[in-house]
Structure formats: C-alpha cells, structure tokens
Amino acid sequence: MGARIQSVSTDGRAVEQAAACLRAGGLVVFPTETVYGLGADALNPKAVARVFEVKQRPRFDPLIVHIADIEWLRDIAAAFPPAARKLADRFWPGPLTFVLPKTDRVPDLVTAGLPSVAVRMPRHPLALDLIRQVGGPVAAPSANRFGHLSPSTAEDARTEVGEGADMILDGGPCPVGIESTIVSLLDPNPLLLRPGGLPLEDIESVIGPLARARHADERPQSPGRLLRHYAPRTPLSLVSAVPPRADRAGAGLLSPGPVPEAGGFAMVEMLSPALDAAEAAARLFSALRRLDAAGLSRIYALEGPERGLWRAINDRLRRASVRDAPDEIPG
Numbered sequence: 001m002g003a004r005i006q007s008v009s010t011d012g013r014a015v016e017q018a019a020a021c022l023r024a025g026g027l028v029v030f031p032t033e034t035v036y037g038l039g040a041d042a043l044n045p046k047a048v049a050r051v052f053e054v055k056q057r058p059r060f061d062p063l064i065v066h067i068a069d070i071e072w073l074r075d076i077a078a079a080f081p082p083a084a085r086k087l088a089d090r091f092w093p094g095p096l097t098f099v100l101p102k103t104d105r106v107p108d109l110v111t112a113g114l115p116s117v118a119v120r121m122p123r124h125p126l127a128l129d130l131i132r133q134v135g136g137p138v139a140a141p142s143a144n145r146f147g148h149l150s151p152s153t154a155e156d157a158r159t160e161v162g163e164g165a166d167m168i169l170d171g172g173p174c175p176v177g178i179e180s181t182i183v184s185l186l187d188p189n190p191l192l193l194r195p196g197g198l199p200l201e202d203i204e205s206v207i208g209p210l211a212r213a214r215h216a217d218e219r220p221q222s223p224g225r226l227l228r229h230y231a232p233r234t235p236l237s238l239v240s241a242v243p244p245r246a247d248r249a250g251a252g253l254l255s256p257g258p259v260p261e262a263g264g265f266a267m268v269e270m271l272s273p274a275l276d277a278a279e280a281a282a283r284l285f286s287a288l289r290r291l292d293a294a295g296l297s298r299i300y301a302l303e304g305p306e307r308g309l310w311r312a313i314n315d316r317l318r319r320a321s322v323r324d325a326p327d328e329i330p331g
C-alpha cells in the first residue's frame with residue numbers, strides 16, 4: 001500500500017522520476033544528511049497543502065525550504081545578513097537552517113503566515129541532486145506524522161507517511177541522524193531556535209556567542225516548536241543516573257555509552273560504545289523506534305553530556321519525555 005520505496009543504487013532513473021514528480025505537484029520522500037524529508041514544490045501551494053494533510057500537521061507549523069544553489073535565496077529571502085553569509089560560506093551545504101525575512105514568492109502556507117522563511121541547503125548528494133533537477137526550492141518537513149519520531153531510514157519514513165507520498169527515494173540511513181540546527185537571523189543578534197545536527201560550538205566559532213531561545217520566546221518565532229515533540233508512544237523518562245534495580249523490570253534503557261551495571265532491564269540500547277556524539281546522533285531515532293516497538297512499560301533515557309551534538313540529543317530526549325505539556329496539541 002502507498003508509495004513504493006525506490007532504491008537509488010539499483011534504479012538509475014529514480015532521482016529523475018522523483019524530480020518530475022515534484023515538478024508536477026507530487027510528494028516525494030527523500031533522504032537528507034539529517035533525517036528523511038517529505039518534499040513538495042515550495043512554490044506550489046496545493047502541493048504544500050498536501051504535505052500538511054499527510055503529516056497531519058497543524059497549519060501554524062511552518063516548513064523548511066530546501067535549496068541547491070545559494071543564488072536561489074534571492075527569490076526566497078528578502079535579506080541575507082552578513083552573519084548568515086559567514087555561516088553559509090562555512091557550513092552550507094549542511095545541517096544548518098536559517099530563518100530569514102521572506103519574499104512574496106514564498107506562499108504563506110509554507111511559512112504558516114509568518115513574515116519569515118526557514119531555508120537550508122542539505123549536504124546529502126541525493127537531496128542536492130534531486131533539488132537541482134527540480135530546478136527550484138523544495139519545502140520539506142521531516143517525513144513523520146506530526147509529533148512522531150523523525151525517520152532516519154526510508155523504511156521508517158514509509159511507515160510514517162508512505163500512504164500519502166507518491167514516491168520514496170531510498171538513500172540508506174541518514175548519516176547525521178538528527179534534524180538541522182535552526183538559527184534565526186531576523187534580529188541583529190542571531191538566535192538559536194533548535195539545537196541540531198550542527199553543534200552550537202561550531203556556529204559560535206564563526207559568529208561568536210549565540211543567544212538561545214527560551215521556550216517562552218520561541219512561540220512567536222517558531223510556533224511549531226512545541227515542547228512535546230519527537231515522542232515515542234511508550235512513556236519516556238530522562239534520567240541523570242541509571243535507575244535502581246527495583247524499577248527495571250519491564251523497562252528499557254537508552255544509554256549514551258556503556259553502562260557498567262545494566263542488569264534487569266527488558267531491553268538496553270547503547271548509542272555509542274566509544275561515547276562518540278556523531279555516532280550516537282546517527283543512531284538515536286532508530287534506537288528510540290526499536291525501544292518503542294518492544295512493548296516496554298517505560299523507557300529510561302540517560303542524559304548525555306551537555307556539549308556538542310549531545311546537546312541536540314538531550315534536547316530531543318527532553319521533548320520526548322514531556323507528557324501533557326500545557327501547550328500540547330491533542331491528537
């Protein structure tokens with residue numbers, strides 16, 4: 001049922017077909033270096049509307065527009081401040097998204113009516129090739145239903161949105177595994193809206209200290225950044241130490257690295273034996289999906305150190321652990 005997965009390694013024309021599909025107003029699931037995206041022609045409001053339907057995403061949550069050439073920004077962004085240029089020179093293509101003032105060319109539906117647009121140039125060769133062949137910007141949220149975990153494999157994307165997509169391009173597991181870092185450049189002081197696949201420290205090495213959005217600040221800037229997000233169905237507790245034996249029966253443990261004494265858990269997922277953050281990020285969402293599918297009473301997620309890519313990992317786990325947040329959207 002739904003869209004067939006087309007492996008790019010065995011089907012030489014898959015990218016060409018996907019580009020034609022997007023140009024014709026279709027929806028294509030494609031790999032990026034961060035997570036799989038559900039793409040539509042960003043300048044076609046009808047196609048974009050379908051993305052919201054398939055994702056069951058509220059219309060107030062804007063999409064990221066993906067480009068393959070920095071020149072395309074002229075069409076989309078009304079300004080490109082020096083800080084953005086410096087960061088783009090250094091990190092594009094890559095897991096970094098800018099929020100910039102938008103032009104009239106970008107449909108309001110894409111930006112949920114905001115006067116700003118989120119833009120990024122992905123680094124995945126398949127994504128770049130696809131967008132280049134489309135010849136214009138591709139709007140793509142992560143290819144999961146609203147509030148679910150982002151997919152880092154084609155198979156996970158199919159489980160999430162396969163019914164509603166016209167095509168799924170399989171480019172293997174996403175090498176970064178966690179969504180892009182989002183920086184707002186609307187004000188003179190750049191603001192971190194979402195920690196992600198590009199570590200904060202890398203950004204700060206280019207433009208100096210970066211202000212971080214507190215949750216209360218996020219709403220006007222990023223209405224879609226709900227506190228509860230990226231959620232498995234199994235209750236998840238973020239913990240700073242491995243829980244005592246008495247709490248382990250029937251529960252799962254997600255740990256950043258090796259745990260000396262993890263007996264008694266029904267299942268253990270270790271993200272990186274060497275405590276390597278890049279490896280851990282690449283494995284995070286599939287590990288969470290495996291734990292979620294195991295019928296556990298609870299998932300205990302052990303916090304990683306608050307630095308580098310671990311920051312983004314902790315952020316996702318924190319959001320996954322929030323139940324009944326005051327601003328949670330029902331359903």
Ligand code: TXA
Nearest residue numbers: 034037062063116117118141142179180221222224225
């Ligand atoms: O790595 C990624 O960023 C992936 C891949 C597919 O590129 N995409 C992704 O998209 O994570 P999505 O839609 O799942 O998350 C985009 C986030 C949302 O939280 C949304 O609210 C925010 O970007 N966003 C989009 N446009 C915005 C804007 N104009 N101002 C502030 N936040 C915005």
Ligand code: MG
Nearest residue numbers: 141142143150
């Ligand atoms: Mg998402």
